[in-house]
Amino acid sequence: MVAYGIAVNATIHIVAHLINIERYHTSQSKEAGELRNKLSGLGKSPNESYLNPIRTYETNTTGEVLTTIAGITGVVITVALILIMTSSTEIIRRSCYEVFWYTHHLFVVFFTGLIIHVGKDFKGLLARVQIDINITFGAWKWVLSPIVLYICERTVRLWRFQQEVVITKVVTHSSGVLELHMKKHGFKMGPGQYIFLQCPSVSQLEWHPFTLTSAPEEDYFSVHIRLVGDWTAALFKAFGAEEKAFKELWMLPRLAVDGPYGSANTDIFHYRVSVCIAAGIGVTPFASILKSIWYKCCNPNTVLALQKVYFYWICRDPSAFEWFADLLFHLETKMAEKWKNDFLSYHIFLTRWDESQATHIALHCDDKMDVITGLRQKTCYGRPNWDNEFKQLAENHPRGKEPEFWLMAAPGRVAAFRLPPLPTIGEIIKLFHLKAQRQLSQNFLLDLRLTDKIVKQAGELKNAHVCEVGPGPGGITRSILSAGVEQLLLIEKDARFIPGLQMLSEAAPGKVRIVHGDILTYKMEKAFPKHLKKDWEDEPPDIHIIGNLPFSVSTPLIIKWLENVSKKNGPFSYGRTQMTLTFQKEVGERLTANPGGKQRSRLSIMAQHLCSVENCFIIPGQAFVPKPEVDVAVVHFTPLVQPKIQQPFELVEKVVRSVFQFRRKYCFRGLETLFPESGRLKRTEQLMMTANVDPTLRPFQLSMSQFRNLCNTYRKMCDEDPTLFVFNYREELKQKKTRNLLKSTSQPEQTEEEDQL
Numbered sequence: 001m002v003a004y005g006i007a008v009n010a011t012i013h014i015v016a017h018l019i020n021i022e023r024y025h026t027s028q029s030k031e032a033g034e035l036r037n038k039l040s041g042l043g044k045s046p047n048e049s050y051l052n053p054i055r056t057y058e059t060n061t062t063g064e065v066l067t068t069i070a071g072i073t074g075v076v077i078t079v080a081l082i083l084i085m086t087s088s089t090e091i092i093r094r095s096c097y098e099v100f101w102y103t104h105h106l107f108v109v110f111f112t113g114l115i116i117h118v119g120k121d122f123k124g125l126l127a128r129v130q131i132d133i134n135i136t137f138g139a140w141k142w143v144l145s146p147i148v149l150y151i152c153e154r155t156v157r158l159w160r161f162q163q164e165v166v167i168t169k170v171v172t173h174s175s176g177v178l179e180l181h182m183k184k185h186g187f188k189m190g191p192g193q194y195i196f197l198q199c200p201s202v203s204q205l206e207w208h209p210f211t212l213t214s215a216p217e218e219d220y221f222s223v224h225i226r227l228v229g230d231w232t233a234a235l236f237k238a239f240g241a242e243e244k245a246f247k248e249l250w251m252l253p254r255l256a257v258d259g260p261y262g263s264a265n266t267d268i269f270h271y272r273v274s275v276c277i278a279a280g281i282g283v284t285p286f287a288s289i290l291k292s293i294w295y296k297c298c299n300p301n302t303v304l305a306l307q308k309v310y311f312y313w314i315c316r317d318p319s320a321f322e323w324f325a326d327l328l329f330h331l332e333t334k335m336a337e338k339w340k341n342d343f344l345s346y347h348i349f350l351t352r353w354d355e356s357q358a359t360h361i362a363l364h365c366d367d368k369m370d371v372i373t374g375l376r377q378k379t380c381y382g383r384p385n386w387d388n389e390f391k392q393l394a395e396n397h398p399r400g401k402e403p404e405f406w407l408m409a410a411p412g413r414v415a416a417f418r419l420p421p422l423p424t425i426g427e428i429i430k431l432f433h434l435k436a437q438r439q440l441s442q443n444f445l446l447d448l449r450l451t452d453k454i455v456k457q458a459g460e461l462k463n464a465h466v467c468e469v470g471p472g473p474g475g476i477t478r479s480i481l482s483a484g485v486e487q488l489l490l491i492e493k494d495a496r497f498i499p500g501l502q503m504l505s506e507a508a509p510g511k512v513r514i515v516h517g518d519i520l521t522y523k524m525e526k527a528f529p530k531h532l533k534k535d536w537e538d539e540p541p542d543i544h545i546i547g548n549l550p551f552s553v554s555t556p557l558i559i560k561w562l563e564n565v566s567k568k569n570g571p572f573s574y575g576r577t578q579m580t581l582t583f584q585k586e587v588g589e590r591l592t593a594n595p596g597g598k599q600r601s602r603l604s605i606m607a608q609h610l611c612s613v614e615n616c617f618i619i620p621g622q623a624f625v626p627k628p629e630v631d632v633a634v635v636h637f638t639p640l641v642q643p644k645i646q647q648p649f650e651l652v653e654k655v656v657r658s659v660f661q662f663r664r665k666y667c668f669r670g671l672e673t674l675f676p677e678s679g680r681l682k683r684t685e686q687l688m689m690t691a692n693v694d695p696t697l698r699p700f701q702l703s704m705s706q707f708r709n710l711c712n713t714y715r716k717m718c719d720e721d722p723t724l725f726v727f728n729y730r731e732e733l734k735q736k737k738t739r740n741l742l743k744s745t746s747q748p749e750q751t752e753e754e755d756q757l
Helices: 002-027 034-041 061-066 069-086 090-095 097-104 107-129 139-162 230-238 264-270 280-298 318-337 355-363 386-396 425-431 448-457 475-482 495-507 551-567 570-574 585-592 602-608 649-662 667-674 680-691 704-720 729-756
Strands: 165-173 177-184 194-198 208-211 221-226 256-261 273-279 308-315 344-350 405-409 465-469 487-492 512-516 543-547 578-584 611-619 632-639
Touching (some): 002 061, 090 097, 139 256, 177 230, 194 221, 208 221, 487 495, 551 570, 551 578, 551 649, 585 602, 585 632, 602 611, 602 704, 649 704
Parallel strands (some): 273 405, 465 487
Antiparallel strands (some): 194 256, 611 632
16 A cells, blocks of 8 residues: 555656646746746846746757756656566566566665655755745655664675575475575574575575474474475576486585574464464464474473464365475374373365365275375365354353463465365266156256356355255255355255265265255245344345256245245245246246246246246256256246235235136136136126226236236125135036036936837
8 A cells, every 4th residue: 555655646746747847838938928928037137036947938848857856866766666566566576576576676776866856856946946945954864764774684684695504405395395404503593483595596686585494493494495486496496306316415506594583473382272374385484383392392391381272274285285294293193192182283174186186085085094194183175164163262262361362374365165075976976876867857967167156146155054955966065065155954855865965964064964855845944043034124034045946846846935935934934035946948937027928927927926036047958967858047036025916825826827827818718717607707897997907918918017906806806705715717617517417418318218108
């Protein structure tokens, strides 16, 4: 922010100068006006001061500026500032660090020019206008102290540069890390401190900071250097890290060391409980600290105030554990010998792997020792859920009167829960011999990019409670867990999928609950904790329903849930629970169809009068295994605070079903089925006239407001005649057919009797 502030103010300063110079120049023109001409003309007489430094209109303003010390220094410091700021961008810092390093040393030019610029600018201005003011320019006083300190620091560094550094050991790790062991006369360090390192054969000027990874108790000091830029790449090459044959120590290039410099890490020994968090190569200060702890534990004369250490290391490269695992192993062994198994609690998180590593890890998941580190403590996979971790720490160590916690975190990114390496969905299907059954309308979605996209439509799922319907082999399940949910309820009817889902449950301990049952009969009222309940008028609760529904179940299930929405029971007893479900493309179009659309149907009215319905995207059929004959639509439902038709679900469903019973005919024909045969025509005309609905409209042409009027009018007619609501048109047809059948069978018998007579 300071750098941006300097840039903004410098820009304003430069623009103001340019505008002023142009105004000075135009003031010498005839078009400037009489007053400005007279003011600009001052100074033409001997011993007369002037106000306008541009003396004639023909003067070249650029040349005039560049002939003054203030103008020249202004250009110099502006160029220096531009170079410093542009080289500070992340792209240049990462791709060419030397450019960043060298251009930042232009600060010497910048501040020197700034002092000259300010002094000459103000003194020149006062001299031109001949103002007799006693002003002392003391800018040098403000910069003198920092300059003296800077010179002293450079002098000390130059003196330390002359001191001999002996390289005793060079180790190249497979993770692109160079380990250097060194000795230097009079070198004393504390745990977690850092040094500045220079290699003259690489660069005569560059000094780079590195954290010490050795302990003060050791007779050497060490650093671990990761290959990340051009300077470290040159250092690797100079030490022969890229060669198969190692160089002799006397052949290695000379190193200069400045330091050590202190840090807050040593405070770890002043507290009873310490929490250390590292990411990647940022683990180096903790290597020194943990080694120091190990040495102190080995020394019987040392009394440690420290009673518990929690260590978290998040790393994306399995090979990076190589050099650090030995240290942890020694600590683990030493603590076991001293009966202090609970002293060090470490948690290692691996955040990146490939399929071969995942298979290898899955095959050795039951081994006593971790397959990656060789430690008793198993490696975790994905990034930690910090809310849960800190909650557990708080439970383990209740707050007391005395301060007992020390927390240090090395730079790194914190993200949501991520699943450990697991076999792919395809491998799960092969492992458990799973086959999609056509009678159950099963189709597997194997592409995790599509499952992630489905889950994304549900909205923010971090720390949410989710119910997945029909998880099958667990494709969408993985995406839901990766979104950082608090709890996931899986309801699966097919017992063949349970073992694969249990594997996912073990990979996400405490997060997954599996129910072997039918979603159509499962009681959702008790599926989630009571504290998640919200009033219907509030925002939707942190509860979501997600599912890749079998085609045979999707329509009856959504009708059942829409009834639950209307009655505010089932999963909607917790509030306006959101749903993200898959349907056949045609069904998805029906759910979201507008009046007049070809797909407008009973589902359109029932869904849209209770929910906000969005057709999110279409999944092509070829994305599924086996490939269905139709494409699939992903539809998102959010219950409305107030339904658009405020009548009981059964009444609305009866009216809408009757209207669409004869979809291609006039709506009058469908509405007739609401009334008994006696008085049917009269009552139908009364219904349509009162509801103000054109009887010649087709069912798919009716708007939501017209359906609302029809339902409200029909409700009044039912209140006047309660037998109307229980009337069933199909039952009436069935009874009529039965009477006609009995009548037709009795007539021939009667004819035979008449013939006999």
